[in-house]
Amino acid sequence: MCESVEKYADKKSETKRINALAEAVKMLMKTTSVSVEQAFSNLGIADSDRKLISKQLSR
Numbered sequence: 001m002c003e004s005v006e007k008y009a010d011k012k013s014e015t016k017r018i019n020a021l022a023e024a025v026k027m028l029m030k031t032t033s034v035s036v037e038q039a040f041s042n043l044g045i046a047d048s049d050r051k052l053i054s055k056q057l058s059r
Contacts, residue, residue, distance in 0.1 A: 021045060022056040 021043070028039040036057065040050050 018049065018052050018056060021049060022053045025053060025057065 024043055025036065025039045025045070028034060028042060029036065034042065036054065040053070045053065
């Protein structure tokens with residue numbers, strides 16, 4: 001049971017991290033009028049996270 005709680009906590013933590021990055025991208029785009037790709041680069045967001053964040057932003 002402890003393992004399932006850890007997995008849940010890890011997933012929840014990852015979701016919060018992606019949401020925070022998505023908010024940072026949105027704010028940067030709004031305040032500086034850059035594209036999504038430029039915001040990703042400026043914030044140093046890893047390629048592996050970009051797809052997840054793009055998905056989040058399209059909602």
